[in-house]
Amino acid sequence: MHRASPGGSALTLVLLLGASGVARAATPTDDLPRLDERTALMIGANRLKVGVLSFDYGLVERVSIGTDPPAWAARAFYPVLIPNAHVKVSLFQRGPVAVTGQGAGYYLVLRQNGSATGSLVSVPVSLFASVRFQPRVWLHGEGAYVFVRGFGSGDLNASGINGQVAAQAAQGAAMLEWRVTRIFSLTALGRYQFWTGPLAFEGTGTLDPYTSVNVDGTAKPRVEHPWMAIGGVALLWRHFHLIAGAGYGYYFVPGIDIAYPNKGFVPDLSASFVL
Amino acid sequence: MKPRALIAVSVVVVLASAACTSEVTLPDPPREAEVTAVAAIYDNPTGTIDVAAIESMLDAIQARLDQLHAEWLPALMAEALMRIARRLADANLTTATDDGAETVRHTVIDAVVDLTRVCRGWSDPPGLPDAAANGSMQLTAVVENGTLRLDIWGGATACHSRLDPLDNAIGLSVTPSPSANLSIDGTLDVRLYGPLPRTVGDAKFLLIFNGRLGTDDRIADASFDFRILEGVLAFRYAVSDGDIIVEVGATAISLRGSNGVFTCDLASRSCQ
Numbered sequence: 001m002h003r004a005s006p007g008g009s010a011l012t013l014v015l016l017l018g019a020s021g022v023a024r025a026a027t028p029t030d031d032l033p034r035l036d037e038r039t040a041l042m043i044g045a046n047r048l049k050v051g052v053l054s055f056d057y058g059l060v061e062r063v064s065i066g067t068d069p070p071a072w073a074a075r076a077f078y079p080v081l082i083p084n085a086h087v088k089v090s091l092f093q094r095g096p097v098a099v100t101g102q103g104a105g106y107y108l109v110l111r112q113n114g115s116a117t118g119s120l121v122s123v124p125v126s127l128f129a130s131v132r133f134q135p136r137v138w139l140h141g142e143g144a145y146v147f148v149r150g151f152g153s154g155d156l157n158a159s160g161i162n163g164q165v166a167a168q169a170a171q172g173a174a175m176l177e178w179r180v181t182r183i184f185s186l187t188a189l190g191r192y193q194f195w196t197g198p199l200a201f202e203g204t205g206t207l208d209p210y211t212s213v214n215v216d217g218t219a220k221p222r223v224e225h226p227w228m229a230i231g232g233v234a235l236l237w238r239h240f241h242l243i244a245g246a247g248y249g250y251y252f253v254p255g256i257d258i259a260y261p262n263k264g265f266v267p268d269l270s271a272s273f274v275l
Numbered sequence: 276m277k278p279r280a281l282i283a284v285s286v287v288v289v290l291a292s293a294a295c296t297s298e299v300t301l302p303d304p305p306r307e308a309e310v311t312a313v314a315a316i317y318d319n320p321t322g323t324i325d326v327a328a329i330e331s332m333l334d335a336i337q338a339r340l341d342q343l344h345a346e347w348l349p350a351l352m353a354e355a356l357m358r359i360a361r362r363l364a365d366a367n368l369t370t371a372t373d374d375g376a377e378t379v380r381h382t383v384i385d386a387v388v389d390l391t392r393v394c395r396g397w398s399d400p401p402g403l404p405d406a407a408a409n410g411s412m413q414l415t416a417v418v419e420n421g422t423l424r425l426d427i428w429g430g431a432t433a434c435h436s437r438l439d440p441l442d443n444a445i446g447l448s449v450t451p452s453p454s455a456n457l458s459i460d461g462t463l464d465v466r467l468y469g470p471l472p473r474t475v476g477d478a479k480f481l482l483i484f485n486g487r488l489g490t491d492d493r494i495a496d497a498s499f500d501f502r503i504l505e506g507v508l509a510f511r512y513a514v515s516d517g518d519i520i521v522e523v524g525a526t527a528i529s530l531r532g533s534n535g536v537f538t539c540d541l542a543s544r545s546c547q
Binding site: 198200205207208209210211212213214215216217218219220221222 | 299358359361362365383384385386387388389390391392393394395403404418
């Protein structure tokens with residue numbers, strides 16, 4: 001039932017390479033700009049990134065914290081408020097291999113609708129591994145688990161994205177990065193959700209002084225195994241990063257990792273100032 | 276790999292394993308087979324109408340109709356179903372849209388919906404209702420894959436309610452409704468014949484009741500069923516070889532049996 005995923009296989013490969021030390025002597029470190037989004041690479045100590053998809057600050061070389069502006073901005077389009085924060089910690093860094101853990105927390109206040117009210121807590125946990133197996137080529141892998149807990153029984157349909165509620169999920173992703181010039185990279189990204197779990201919820205609503213109704217249930221996304229494949233470019237100037245791409249599949253909302261349930265064109269765009 | 280990385284991997288695996296156990300268990304209706312059998316009789320009556328004795332049967336049918344408490348019980352059930360409908364709509368639990376059509380742009384939901392309704396009581400004083408004194412009614416509905424199952428079940432526990440003449444919302448004029456103190460205690464099984472009602476008049480359901488039922492001065496064991504469909508009350512009436520179905524209109528009743536349909540005028544006691 002749990003099928004192996006391309007992303008998961010890539011992650012395994014990355015970890016094996018890192019553990020075996022095969023790639024360790026491949027390339028010494030240098031001062032090439034780092035692609036720190038969806039990779040195990042860190043923003044760096046005392047650096048501030050103000051981006052479309054993420055605000056981040058490097059507390060030290062191995063730890064950064066941040067928040068996702070799109071989740072806050074979603075309130076303008078969906079009846080849900082999503083305060084959120086994330087922390088990224090470097091777990092392993094030696095030669096061409098880097099392993100990083102990232103944890104995030106999203107609190108979704110669901111739209112109150114008559115007797116229904118509720119909230120969700122979503123905690124995506126990711127393990128990134130990046131291997132620079134050629135001087136200008138990186139392979140970045142990610143294994144992600146999204147833990148979700150529902151409280152109450154609000155309008156779960158409205159809290160998702162046209163039916164893709166933030167249910168529990170396990171995902172794998174892999175990105176190949178080819179640094180063509182110092183600042184210009186070509187990228188190929190794949191992401192696959194190989195396990196989707198239900199979101200459990202329970203809540204009691206009072207309809208009138210005489211009537212109360214308890215709802216105990218689970219919600220599942222309409223698409224259980226969304227995936228996407230994107231080809232793109234990354235332009236990593238010293239103080240400005242631009243990532244752009246296009247692909248096909250299901251669009252995964254960055255950060256919270258919920259997939260939009262309609263398959264089709266998938267855009268990829270991130271711009272940020274790095275100070 | 277360093278121990279910290281291994282710990283992080285282990286945490287992910289443990290969280291993934293724990294999440295596998297959070298499916299809700301959807302209960303089956305406790306008397307589904309009985310409800311199905313009764314519903315089939317309403318669709319295809321098994322009894323034969325004795326044409327020669329049809330007019331003499333009307334008095335017995337009228338007495339049976341009185342036992343159904345048709346002046347208040349259908350409305351009481353319809354009101355409870357309306358409240359389930361409201362809760363389902365508030366939480367957006369089913370894939371049905373307001374016009375009854377299905378939508379694919381919806382999270383797939385499995386849910387058990389338990390309604391508890393405190394009865395009005397015989398005096399209905401101002402303030403919060405007293406559940407201990409008034410009794411209550413419970414109904415359970417199940418949503419599976421975003422679709423409401425047709426069977427709803429539950430019971431009434433020492434439910435006391437007050438019937439006022441204006442409460443007769445389903446319009447069964449063959450049984451005029453005086454003011455009365457009502458009591459109901461027993462099991463309730465409902466099969467829906469359409470969406471949950473938004474108004475009492477929209478209700479389409481079969482109800483099977485087993486328990487005790489009556490007014491404050493006359494409570495008796497009762498076991499009966501009736502069906503509300505397109506605003507018409509129907510009930511089973513036992514004959515020698517099965518059941519016929521009696522459909523109650525404003526001034527006339529229809530008798531449906533395995534051998535045909537007869538319409539009877541209650542005032543003239545004539546059938547054709």
